[in-house]
Amino acid sequence: xxxYIVRKMLYTIPVVWGVITVVFILMAVVPGDPARxxxxxxxxxxxxxxxxxxxxxxxPMMSQYTKFLGELARGDLGMSYRNNEKVxxxxxxRFAATMRLTLWAMVIAVVLGITTGIISAAKQYSAFDYAxxxxxxxxxxxxxxxxxxxxxxxxxxxxxxxxxxxxxEGQWIYLALPALTLGVRPAALLARLTRSxxxxxxxxxYIRTARAKGVSERLVIIKHxxxxxxxxxxxIIGTQVxxxxxGAVLTESIFAWPGVGRLAVEALRNRxxxxxxxxxxxxxxxxxxxxxxxxxxxxxFDPRIRYEDx
Amino acid sequence: xxxxxxxDEKYIEVSDLKQYYPIRRGVFRRAAGxxxxxxxxxxxxxRGETLGLVGESGCGKTTIGRTILHLIKPTSGxxxxxxxxxxxxxxxxxxxxxxxxxxxxQDPYGSLNPKMTAQDIIGEAPRYHxxxxxxxxxxxxxxxxxxxxxxxxxxxxYPHEFSGGQRQRIGIARVLAxxxxxxxxxxxxxxxxxxxxxxVLNLLADLRDExxxxxxxxxxxxxxxxxxxxxxxxxxxxxLVEMAPKENFFARPFHPYSRALISAIPSxxxxxxxxxxxxxxxxxxPINPPRGCIFSTRCPQVxxxxxxxxxxxxxxxxxxxxxxxxxx
Numbered sequence: 001x002x003x004y005i006v007r008k009m010l011y012t013i014p015v016v017w018g019v020i021t022v023v024f025i026l027m028a029v030v031p032g033d034p035a036r037x038x039x040x041x042x043x044x045x046x047x048x049x050x051x052x053x054x055x056x057x058x059x060p061m062m063s064q065y066t067k068f069l070g071e072l073a074r075g076d077l078g079m080s081y082r083n084n085e086k087v088x089x090x091x092x093x094r095f096a097a098t099m100r101l102t103l104w105a106m107v108i109a110v111v112l113g114i115t116t117g118i119i120s121a122a123k124q125y126s127a128f129d130y131a132x133x134x135x136x137x138x139x140x141x142x143x144x145x146x147x148x149x150x151x152x153x154x155x156x157x158x159x160x161x162x163x164x165x166x167x168x169e170g171q172w173i174y175l176a177l178p179a180l181t182l183g184v185r186p187a188a189l190l191a192r193l194t195r196s197x198x199x200x201x202x203x204x205x206y207i208r209t210a211r212a213k214g215v216s217e218r219l220v221i222i223k224h225x226x227x228x229x230x231x232x233x234x235x236i237i238g239t240q241v242x243x244x245x246x247g248a249v250l251t252e253s254i255f256a257w258p259g260v261g262r263l264a265v266e267a268l269r270n271r272x273x274x275x276x277x278x279x280x281x282x283x284x285x286x287x288x289x290x291x292x293x294x295x296x297x298x299x300x301f302d303p304r305i306r307y308e309d310x
Numbered sequence: 311x312x313x314x315x316x317x318d319e320k321y322i323e324v325s326d327l328k329q330y331y332p333i334r335r336g337v338f339r340r341a342a343g344x345x346x347x348x349x350x351x352x353x354x355x356x357r358g359e360t361l362g363l364v365g366e367s368g369c370g371k372t373t374i375g376r377t378i379l380h381l382i383k384p385t386s387g388x389x390x391x392x393x394x395x396x397x398x399x400x401x402x403x404x405x406x407x408x409x410x411x412x413x414x415x416q417d418p419y420g421s422l423n424p425k426m427t428a429q430d431i432i433g434e435a436p437r438y439h440x441x442x443x444x445x446x447x448x449x450x451x452x453x454x455x456x457x458x459x460x461x462x463x464x465x466x467x468y469p470h471e472f473s474g475g476q477r478q479r480i481g482i483a484r485v486l487a488x489x490x491x492x493x494x495x496x497x498x499x500x501x502x503x504x505x506x507x508x509x510v511l512n513l514l515a516d517l518r519d520e521x522x523x524x525x526x527x528x529x530x531x532x533x534x535x536x537x538x539x540x541x542x543x544x545x546x547x548x549x550l551v552e553m554a555p556k557e558n559f560f561a562r563p564f565h566p567y568s569r570a571l572i573s574a575i576p577s578x579x580x581x582x583x584x585x586x587x588x589x590x591x592x593x594x595x596p597i598n599p600p601r602g603c604i605f606s607t608r609c610p611q612v613x614x615x616x617x618x619x620x621x622x623x624x625x626x627x628x629x630x631x632x633x634x635x636x637x638x
Binding site: 208211227304 | 379381404405407408409412413415417420421422423424425426427434435438468470481488
């Protein structure tokens with residue numbers, strides 16, 4: 001098991017390398033010169049050239065790349081072009097906020113999606129089932145930024161139940177709208193997936209066996225059916241992490257949430273190359289770690305999957 | 311048949327059991343017709359006997375087995391266990407019904423939950439129904455596994471780690487663990503290799519004698535039924551065509567369909583003269599069963615009246631019943 005985890009972690013290294021190389025190339029080819037942005041509207045060519053030299057942007061592409069990789073290997077993400085802040089510390093202060101947001105969005109999605117999915121499957125073709133299926137289609141189709149703005153409009157401005165944007169002093173109430181915004185899509189997806197997986201499992205022979213045993217219907221559904229339906233659900237939860245992280249970028253921008261996503265958007269706007277690379281690396285690693293956790297949880301839900309050292 | 315009291319004679323009483331499945335068509339999913347899987351079947355099972363139910367695939371054997379346990383609700387007709395309506399028991403006291411009646415399923419691969427260990431599969435129901443206490447469950451499961459010829463050391467294994475024969479033994483241990491009185495064996499050996507079949511059959515016979523169980527033994531294999539049953543009932547297209555004590559049935563089958571079935575049993579004697587009766591055509595569709603006698607479309611002795619009227623099951627003495635107008 002331990003060897004399996006270590007091996008999986010090692011696999012992430014080439015993936016991260018690929019991701020950052022792509023980001024590096026993209027930054028090199030997109031228009032927009034950070035030196036010019038930093039120098040401002042009235043920056044004269046000499047100042048721009050000086051800034052460019054200071055940042056090492058006048059070096060050939062290849063040496064910029066190797067320099068960057070060399071620093072990264074030492075765990076150094078570089079300094080922000082913007083305010084001479086260390087990229088690593090800027091991300092560190094914001095990472096917790098992003099995690100808090102995505103984790104609660106995930107909790108909402110899992111609890112809401114799986115429970116409604118189970119009830120829908122248990123009461124197939126009931127009014128509840130139809131309602132859930134209709135709402136979830138809407139939820140899957142609605143884009144994050146639209147849901148976010150709609151929720152803001154209704155709950156913050158019209159009804160005034162919750163504060164609008166920002167984090168206040170870290171009160172829970174500030175988390176409600178952003179987490180809901182981010183959680184709607186995966187919740188809808190999980191509801192539909194759980195329903196269909198449960199319906200499929202419920203037709204299996206061993207479910208009939210469980211009924212023949214005479215255990216209660218509740219136990220048949222929770223113990224016999226759900227555990228067997230969990231593998232595809234877990235897989236989708238894993239892939240949803242990627243969705244959540246990209247959704248977090250949008251959600252954080254809408255709600256002025258001080259997370260890594262918003263940091264990335266600001267960095268992009270400023271052509272703050274080290275910050276862009278830093279945020280992308282952190283988000284990529286987060287995603288890979290989430291997938292690793294999903295991989296490991298398969299073993300719990302399916303005893304046929306073993307983590308042998310092969 | 312004097313050795314049975316009236317209550318024992320009608321231990322299980324199935325009367326005019328019908329199971330129709332609607333075929334839904336069109337936008338409004340109206341029932342456009344019905345598959346008559348079981349169409350008016352009546353029989354008794356005596357306490358302690360094994361009734362073998364034979365027939366081709368799709369003739370309704372499994373449906374009857376499941377309907378008796380009320381795993382499927384019958385369209386009409388009823389099943390009584392010692393005079394009590396099984397449908398009512400399932401509704402009011404499902405737990406005690408499940409303790410008294412159990413079923414061994416045909417497919418030892420699909421019928422065991424792949425996410426549960428042998429111990430959980432065998433121990434769940436007795437634990438749930440209070441047959442054993444929590445503390446005694448482990449020892450109880452080991453005992454059950456030993457009785458069906460499984461090694462108790464393998465109780466923490468999952469179904470996929472067992473062979474087909476072993477899985478069916480788990481299925482039997484699961485049933486046995488409930489200490490039932492009546493067991494429906496739904497083709498318990500048909501998914502197994504021939505070499506394993508006889509082992510499992512002998513196990514079922516031994517357990518029946520040891521725990522004085524009553525079996526409804528469903529099979530498409532006449533030689534299997536001959537081995538284990540006291541009486542044989544033949545099902546064709548959802549209806550009974552013949553029912554008799556085993557010896558009478560194999561010695562002197564009345565119904566033309568039974569004769570055809572028996573003539574198809576392979577003989578172990580290569581010199582034996584074969585008088586195989588080969589039936590023409592296929593089994594008719596249960597959506598539109600033939601008018602008159604259901605077997606009239608394939609019967610080698612069909613006569614004009616067979617197409618007009620449907621024969622009833624009539625007693626030919628010694629509890630030998632058959633549904634044919636021309637019994638000789």
